[in-house]
Amino acid sequence: MISTDTPVNPPLLEVKNLQVAFTNRRGTLVAIDDVSFSIAPGEVLGVVGESGAGKSLTGAAIIGLIEPPGRIVGGEILLEGRRIDNLDASQMRRIRGRQIGAIFQDPLTSLDPLQTVGRQLVETIRTHLDLSATQARHRAIELLDSTGIPAAAARFDHYPHQFSGGMRQRVVIALALAAEPRLIVADEPTTALDVSIQAQIIALLKRLCREHGTAIMLVTHDMGVIAETADRVAVMYAGRIAEIGPVADVIHRPHHPYTVGLMGSIPLIGHARERLAQIDGAMPRLNAIPSGCAFNPRCPMVVDACRTIRPELVAAGRSMAACLRHGAHALVPVTE
């Protein structure tokens, strides 16, 4: 069986059994536990989940920006077949920006308030590309222009506070694209923006990545953004991937009970419902992740085996789900 998790092209990014843990004096908390996925060149992989599911941390692990005391304790991250999780800080700095770009949620904190946006762009461009100051300036203005900033040449010498939220996020996208990276890790790029601006930024991100053939790992909690942007989507729960598959399948034919609950809890226009589907309880804290399947205390279909056996990702339709109800050796008969 050909699983959808192994794209036909050789993957651009491969994450294998990634484990990230935080150690403090009270013990070790495993925040990401055995996460594996891959991203093909030019592909948009959405990563969804609720706060604390580990989605941002997965992004941070890939760009090598996990803050101590957190660290990668297991697994591998490969970019174009080369391991990048064990590089030292200076080697990683060369990859970050050049090969992996990053876009964060709050455009104001990802820009230096004391420097003009032009200077920040030129600095980024000249760090990674061998260009003269004049060439870099040209390229910066081109970039600002391509992200839809009106009068880019005039805006070049403005400071971040002189831009509106949507315009700032365009500058951040220009910065991320400055060195033409192969992959962009976008962590909640539209969460801080109004809906009408959100649509503009998503359209922009999609267009630029298509033009440059850049792959995106799009981390967000907004299923709507995923639905219209991503090719595949990974649903994370308590530091693990609960389900991963083509976006239409995960949304319309979810297999994991958590994904089913998550989809039902989203208010939709045009689907009048008296009550929203509700997953009772809350995601477990990292120091109290239940044994077996992490979702078992909240799962409406829980059986005894779920409390002891930790499910692996297995094929379920065109997706893969980590649920004992699925797979060739399903312990629990699927009753639907």
Place this chain on the structure above:
Amino acid sequence: MSLIERFGEHIERGREPSESGREPSLPSTTAPNTAAPLVVVDAIAKTFDVSPPWLNRILEGKPRLLLHAVDDVSFEIARGETLALVGESGCGKSTIARMLVGLYKPSRGQVRFDGVDLSELGSPAGRQMRSRLQMIFQDPYASLNPRWKVADIIAEPIRVHRTMSGKDAIAARIEALLKQVGLSGADAAKYPHQFSGGQRQRLSIARALASRPEFLVCDEPTSALDVSVQAQVLNLMRDIQRADGLTYLFISHNLAVVNHVADRVGVMYLGRIVELAPKRRLFEMPQHPYTRMLLDAIPVIDGSGQMRTAVSGEVPNPLNPPSGCTFHPRCPLARERCRSERPLLRQSADGSQVACHAIEENWS
């Protein structure tokens, strides 16, 4: 229908040149009876002075700067109804919420709650009325005092308004409230930091319910929460409304959430209501170009990968709003009249209200 017609008259009255002389008298139709709307908002406006300091104005010749956060807004909320206000950041929706509970004083106009002017909140009668309206805030981390125990947080409205006395009676009430919002009585002895975001929002709701209010102003109550927790809180708010017959003003920027909770929806843009209509009408047949634009901007979860129509332009600076209809720089239908003349909120045939020259004159 009669309610809506009265509403219409009200709007027209509110729109009259009203700088000084207009009598803020109670119309006879709002005499206290069950058919009368619970909340009447009559042409309120809020202006914030954001001028540079006095010395800078003198030395640098800088002018006074006034920000018109809310400009001439009128609406009514019937008993047991949920009115939602939607709009993008900076459109004045939270300012309205704060004026409705008396946290801000309107610069012009009047808010009446059950026939009583809210500017009287300081009087003894006003204080008694104050216990009948409560607010739920957006950020459940900032709106609960971290040094107080849950029991004290929830009992605060009871103590302030002296609606109950006796330690045991209050303790029993706290336990009942905690159970009503889906927590347990034992949680009363805990501190807010021991709860998750969704549980904290449940505590905020319990506190708001403590004084047995009739009217709850909810300012983005779920926008800080995850979707699955949001579903829990929205379901809870609906159950409470059913059980206690509460009236809600629900402020949100999320149209899908509004579609789920509201009976009527007002769409705001730069401090004004541009469209006010029953929920179904608004979502099925949006009239104002801005409403249509907002609805088009909602991501569609049908997995077709279809792009929403990206809207051009951004919300203008409210310190220097465009002339005429403030939406005209982004409006696909804008004509000369829109640049010069401000459209009034007019009743359309089906009982909804729209402020748009294009709708009024049927441009196509």
